[in-house]
Amino acid sequence: xxxYQRLPDPGEGLRLHLxxxxxxxxxxxxxALRSLTAEDIAFYPSYADVERETAAHLGIAERWxxxxxxxxxxxxxxxxxxxxxxxxxxxxxxPEPAFEMYAACTAAAGAVAVRIPPRxxxxxxxxxxxxxxxxxxxxxxxxxxxxxxxxxxxxxxIAELAGELPAVTVLVDEAYIDFGGExxxxxxxxxxxxxxxxxxxxxYGLAALRAGxxxxxxxxxxxxxxxxxxxxLNVAAAAALRAAIRDTAWHDRYVRESAESRRAIYAxxxxxxxxxxxxxxxxxxxxxGDRAPDVTRSLAARGIFIRDRSTQPGCAGCVRITAGLxxxxxxxLDALGALL
Numbered sequence: 628x629x630x631y632q633r634l635p636d637p638g639e640g641l642r643l644h645l646x647x648x649x650x651x652x653x654x655x656x657x658x659a660l661r662s663l664t665a666e667d668i669a670f671y672p673s674y675a676d677v678e679r680e681t682a683a684h685l686g687i688a689e690r691w692x693x694x695x696x697x698x699x700x701x702x703x704x705x706x707x708x709x710x711x712x713x714x715x716x717x718x719x720x721x722p723e724p725a726f727e728m729y730a731a732c733t734a735a736a737g738a739v740a741v742r743i744p745p746r747x748x749x750x751x752x753x754x755x756x757x758x759x760x761x762x763x764x765x766x767x768x769x770x771x772x773x774x775x776x777x778x779x780x781x782x783x784x785i786a787e788l789a790g791e792l793p794a795v796t797v798l799v800d801e802a803y804i805d806f807g808g809e810x811x812x813x814x815x816x817x818x819x820x821x822x823x824x825x826x827x828x829x830x831y832g833l834a835a836l837r838a839g840x841x842x843x844x845x846x847x848x849x850x851x852x853x854x855x856x857x858x859x860l861n862v863a864a865a866a867a868l869r870a871a872i873r874d875t876a877w878h879d880r881y882v883r884e885s886a887e888s889r890r891a892i893y894a895x896x897x898x899x900x901x902x903x904x905x906x907x908x909x910x911x912x913x914x915x916g917d918r919a920p921d922v923t924r925s926l927a928a929r930g931i932f933i934r935d936r937s938t939q940p941g942c943a944g945c946v947r948i949t950a951g952l953x954x955x956x957x958x959x960l961d962a963l964g965a966l967l
Contacts, residue, residue, distance in 0.1 A: 831871040887953050
């Protein structure tokens with residue numbers, strides 16, 4: 628599959644299938660949106676304040692960051708730049724299981740995706756990645772923590788790989804880093820072929836507003852900036868992002884609830900003898916066997932939506948459950964327990 632399939636709207640119910648913030652955005656975000664004036668909407672936006680505040684929030688200088696219209700835009704921009712056709716068709720490397728957008732971005736850039744099959748237990752396949760790289764490889768996609776497993780890779784391991792492959796861009800998707808794992812930000816000066824992607828959709832609850840950023844050494848980031856539209860972040864997203872990053876208490880409370888929800892899912896699985904993967908993200912991958920598609924459909928009929936991941940490499944029989952508010956997790960587990 629090289630085209631990302633947008634899921635149909637499931638309708639009213641408990642949305643635990645797309646790793647969204649099940650508690651919603653901060654009330655400060657709604658206040659910021661209400662404060663927008665007719666002129667704010669009629670004029671092209673200024674990014675000075677949101678760029679300065681977001682960079683400070685991330686602990687970096689502004690020139691190391693580029694805001695993007697959701698991390699998806701950042702993935703496309705990096706892919707288009709790294710994989711642009713030359714005398715030969717270029718290649719990307721994608722360790723599976725992986726976010727489907729990576730293959731879609733590779734195809735859109737006119738390149739070929741080399742997929743690395745998962746190892747037992749989803750061990751990070753660093754040797755397989757090394758073996759897959761050749762003189763046409765220009766980009767490696769990594770997600771840390773991984774989606775859909777929630778497993779992490781030490782930042783030093785990624786740095787080791789990037790150091791061995793200076794001609795290859797290593798795009799590290801840190802969409803779930805708020806919930807756990809080791810960020811690559813401290814390595815960006817020493818590993819100038821690494822680009823980090825961040826989103827404010829998950830922990831900050833801005834999925835519908837599409838706000839993300841790319842972070843890299845300024846020399847690495849400048850060519851990427853040139854591929855981005857000059858006004859790519861709309862004024863509502865810019866205002867919401869400023870409010871969201873200021874309300875650290877809202878963010879931190881949700882991160883704590885997600886951790887508690889993950890522990891509840893582990894306990895549920897332990898009681899029923901189900902295998903699962905301890906996750907550093909806001910979801911848990913649970914292996915329930917051949918019933919995974921039926922269970923997913925049965926929960927949906929009850930207005931509880933989880934994601935059947937059984938068709939992804941290495942994920943046969945698995946479902947992915949968003950671990951958000953504890954109350955939501957409890958409702959899902961009660962229904963799942965009744966089905967099982």
